[in-house]
Amino acid sequence: MPQPMLVAAAAIINDKGQVLIARRPAGVDQAGLWELPGGKLAPYETGFQALKREIGEELGIEVLKARPLIRVRHSYSNKTVLLDVWKVLEFAGEPWGREGQPIRWVAVDDLVNYTFPAANKPIIKAVELPEEYLITGAFKDTQDALNRLNKALEQGVKLVQLRAHQLNAESYRELAQAFLGPCQSAGAKLMLNAAPELLNQVDADGIHLTAARLAQYDQRPVPVDKWLAASCHDAESITQAENIRADFITLSPVLKTPSHPKAQALGWHDFNNLTDNSKLPVYALGGMDKKQLDRIFGLGGQGLAGITQYWS
């Protein structure tokens, strides 16, 4: 593999939750496309140092606080880039296009209306996705499930996977219908852990494929305006998720977990290796709790997925 060009880029979010994008000027590579501000690492610079310098040069602001968001390797016809993308949490000053480039604050939901370089597809998804992915656990009946869901939504959960393998197809569909309203009111996305065809009956935000379902497809089984996620456990299933153009994945079990006592845990080292080689945003799953979020970010993860934290 050729040595990639190392690039640091920033997802700068303001207090309205908008993200700052800039337009690449005429005459440069990828002219006219929108991008996240940033640029190439100088020799001996770390990603964060390059981020601070580039953002100062391009936008005239000082990055005060940032954390890793996603690292994406992408090969164009003329070069390979490794984009080290940071989420900027605090900055000083008012950004302006110091190099004459148009800049714009855009609502996260509107990012789909702008054209970015091909490498940015998973990056835009990482910007859109929250840090936590709730997977539903055991419940007594519909009312109990809804009570637990509402509690989780009150605590700020923005992404929910309805996982209920104990239900038959009809009961699952009914429960999924019942989940739609509360999720919509809370501005949360609802992923169905079910066959993709269920989207024809239940207008949820997307489908989460089990590892078994993931292996069955040779192309993306849901429309592009819906989200597609998959459960992965190793490099092979991650490649399969990329091949069918999934938007994000869970990777498990990172640590030992009581819900899957027989499964061999990956451990942090393998989690890091696998996310490094994944093009897609990766949620860590298995034995996770919120205290591990900074470690997960540092190892290339999007955030954590799980059940115990919000469902019990």
Ligand SMILES: Nc1nc2c([nH]c(=O)n2[C@@H]2O[C@H](COP(=O)(O)OP(=O)(O)OP(=O)(O)O)[C@@H](O)[C@H]2O)c(=O)[nH]1
């Ligand atoms: N800054 C930035 N670069 C991106 C993005 N996506 C992407 O593929 N790239 C690629 O990363 C490479 C380096 O980015 P750059 O042109 O901003 O580098 P730079 O600021 O150091 O430019 P310069 O060398 O002209 O001063 C370019 O080939 C660009 O196409 C993105 O979202 N932001």
Ligand SMILES: [Mg+2]
């Ligand atoms: Mg640049």
